[in-house]
Amino acid sequence: MKIVFILPGYAYRPIGGYNVVFDYAEYLTANRAADVHVLYYPYQLGTPGRSLMSRFHSQFKQVVVRSLVKMSRRRELDWRALMPEVRTHSWKREIERLSLGAGDAVVATSPQTAHLAANLVHKTSARGFYFLQHVEDWDVELEFLHSTYRLPLELVAVAPWIRDYCASVSGRECHVVLNAVDAQKYAPGPPLSDRVCVGTLLTPSNARKRAGLAIAVLNDLSGMGIPCQSFGTCDRPRDLSPSVAHLSNPTHPELLHFYRTTRVFFCTSSTEGFGLAPAEAALCGCAVVSTRNGGVEAYGDDFVTFCGDTQEDIRNAVLEVYSRCESAQTQVERGIEQLAGYSPDDAAGAFADIVAPDLQP
Numbered sequence: 039m040k041i042v043f044i045l046p047g048y049a050y051r052p053i054g055g056y057n058v059v060f061d062y063a064e065y066l067t068a069n070r071a072a073d074v075h076v077l078y079y080p081y082q083l084g085t086p087g088r089s090l091m092s093r094f095h096s097q098f099k100q101v102v103v104r105s106l107v108k109m110s111r112r113r114e115l116d117w118r119a120l121m122p123e124v125r126t127h128s129w130k131r132e133i134e135r136l137s138l139g140a141g142d143a144v145v146a147t148s149p150q151t152a153h154l155a156a157n158l159v160h161k162t163s164a165r166g167f168y169f170l171q172h173v174e175d176w177d178v179e180l181e182f183l184h185s186t187y188r189l190p191l192e193l194v195a196v197a198p199w200i201r202d203y204c205a206s207v208s209g210r211e212c213h214v215v216l217n218a219v220d221a222q223k224y225a226p227g228p229p230l231s232d233r234v235c236v237g238t239l240l241t242p243s244n245a246r247k248r249a250g251l252a253i254a255v256l257n258d259l260s261g262m263g264i265p266c267q268s269f270g271t272c273d274r275p276r277d278l279s280p281s282v283a284h285l286s287n288p289t290h291p292e293l294l295h296f297y298r299t300t301r302v303f304f305c306t307s308s309t310e311g312f313g314l315a316p317a318e319a320a321l322c323g324c325a326v327v328s329t330r331n332g333g334v335e336a337y338g339d340d341f342v343t344f345c346g347d348t349q350e351d352i353r354n355a356v357l358e359v360y361s362r363c364e365s366a367q368t369q370v371e372r373g374i375e376q377l378a379g380y381s382p383d384d385a386a387g388a389f390a391d392i393v394a395p396d397l398q399p
Contacts, residue, residue, distance in 0.1 A: 039141055039394055039396070039397055040072070040073045040075065040142040040164075041063075041066055041073070041074050041075070041142065041144075041393060041394060042074075042077060042138070042142075042143070042144045042158070043059050043062075043063055043074070043145045043147060043169075044077045044079050044144065044145065044146055044154055044155055045059060045076060045077065045079065045147050045148070045151065046079060046148040046150040047079065047080035048080075051271040054312075054314045054315075055147070055171045055172075056118070057118060058196070058217055059076070059147055059169070060076075060120055060124075061382055062386050062390070063076055063120070063124045064120065064121050065383065065386035065387070065389075065390060066386070066390055066393070066394060066397075067121060067123045067124050068121070068123075069383075069386075069390070069399050070397035070398070071397065074123070074124045074125070075125050075126070075127060075133065075136065076120070076124060076125070076126045076127065077126075077128075077133050078126065078127070078128055079130065079150070079151050130154065137162075138158065138164045139162060139163060139164065140163040140164065140165075141164075141396075142162070142164040142165070143165045143166070143167060143394060144158045144159055144162075144164050144165070144166050144167070145166075145167045145169050145393065146166070146167070146168045146169065146186075147169050148174060149174050149177070149178045149182065149183050149186045150177065152168055152186035152189055152191065153189065155167075155168070155191055156189040156191055159190060159191065160190075165192070165393075166189075166190060166192065167191055167193075167194055168186065168187075168192070168193050168194065169194050169389075170193060170195040170200050170204065170212070171195075171196050171200075172200065172309070172310075172311030173311075176245070176246075184208070187207050187210065188210070192213070192392070193208075193211070193212035193213065194212070194214075194215060194392055195213065195214050195215075196215060196216060196217050196312045196333075196336075197214065197312050197332060197333050198214055198336055199332035199333070199335070200212075200311065200332070201213075201214050213392050215388045215392070216312070216336060216337060216385060217312040217314065217317075218377075218381055218384060218385035219314065219317045219377060219382070220381065220382050221321055221374075221378035221381065223290070224297070224318050224321040225321070225322070226298075226321065226322060226323035227294075227298025227299070227323045228298065229363075229367055230325060230363040230367050230370065231363045231364075233300060233301035233324075234264075234265050234299075234301060235264075235265045235266060235267050235299050235300045235301060236256070236259050236264055236265070236266045236267075236300065236301065236304065236356055236360065237266065237268060237269070237296060237297075237299075237300035237303050237304075237319075237324070238255075238256065238268055238303060238304050238305065239252075239268070239270055239305075239315040240252055240253065240268045240269070240275060240278075240284070241271070241272065242270075242272050242275060243272065246308050246309050246310075247307050248308060249270075249272075249275065249306075250277075251306045251349060251352070252268070252304070253275055253277055253278050254349050255304065255349055255352050255353050256268060256278065256279065256282050257277075257278070257282065258349070258353050259353065259356065259357070261279070265283075266281070266283070267282060267283040267284070267285070267296060267299075268282060268285070269284065269285035269286075269288050269293065269296050270285075270286065272286065274286060293318075297318060297319050297322035297324055298322050298323065300322075300324045301325060301360060301363070302325045302326075302359050302360050302366075303315075303316060303326050303327070304352060304355075304356050305326070305327070305328040305331070306329055307328075307329060307331045307334075308329070308331060309332055309333070310331040310333025310334055311333050312336060312337075313328070313331070313333035313334035313338075316334050316338065316342070317337060317377055320338075320342070320370070321373075321377050323374065324370070325366040325367075325369060325370055326341070326343065327343045327345060327355045327356050327359055328342050328343075328345070329344070329345060329346070329347045329352070330347075338373070340372050340376060341369045341372045341373030341376065342369075343359050343366075
């Protein structure tokens with residue numbers, strides 16, 4: 039069985055959503071003996087969304103990266119190497135040559151790739167799927183986004199709130215397969231009483247992450263004498279207090295050290311597809327404070343402290359949890375037990391049962 043994942047171009051830096059797709063591609067290859075392909079399909083000039091100049095700029099970047107990858111004969115990106123059995127492609131015509139048929143599957147992973155997946159399904163009779171890791175209304179017009187939910191593709195979402203949104207727009211059913219974090223890669227550190235820092239993820243490029251709000255909270259807490267730290271793929275933000283430590287593009291060992299020295303990890307997002315960073319932090323033994331953003335609520339009701347979405351709400355919630363190590367430690371232990379009980383293989387297996395039900399482990 040051939041399975042084709044279609045990603046919206048190359049990612050220039052680590053992206054959690056791409057990692058999930060890569061994990062599922064490798065699982066289907068290694069555990070279900072599927073013939074898996076990944077197509078990097080760049081943002082198309084004809085796709086409704088931002089201005090024509092913005093689309094042209096995105097397309098140009100993808101062409102440049104695609105050429106560099108071809109010239110260097112590299113099969114993967116610097117930040118994530120795929121197993122060699124998963125074949126990657128840079129051109130749509132390479133997928134058209136695969137001779138897909140009724141027993142195969144095509145998986146769209148974004149609004150920009152949904153129509154290509156639907157066209158391939160129409161031409162080949164393969165089964166079509168649309169893997170939804172967020173309501174991606176930032177790169178396309180809302181009307182176009184909603185139209186993709188009505189394409190002849192089975193919907194698979196990573197959180198109940200995404201399922202409910204799609205159902206309200208399209209009136210269609212949608213599978214839910216929660217993401218998972220590998221507990222072996224994010225093992226717990228010392229108890230909260232041995233930690234002193236407050237930490238968060240900063241993503242200025244995504245307005246829904248509300249980096250400005252997170253920076254304001256960090257600056258407030260740092261001004262109170264609480265050690266604070268942040269990390270992200272971004273450079274150090276200019277308005278971040280000099281007393282706040284910042285890690286840019288941390289390695290995995292650096293990220294583990296960040297989490298294991300953080301007593302309270304907080305999330306300021308207005309919406310989260312799933313909320314991988316808070317889950318990683320929780321597995322590493324952090325107490326987690328979060329706004330109600332859909333994604334973190336998908337898994338955190340039993341151990342996350344939820345709060346309002348103002349600077350004062352978040353700061354006060356962090357201070358309250360920071361001051362009660364003993365009871366917060368009980369929440370932390372519940373979180374570790376819950377998250378460790380649902381592995382990436384469990385998630386990938388559930389996804390495989392939907393996309394390739396005839397392929398058994």
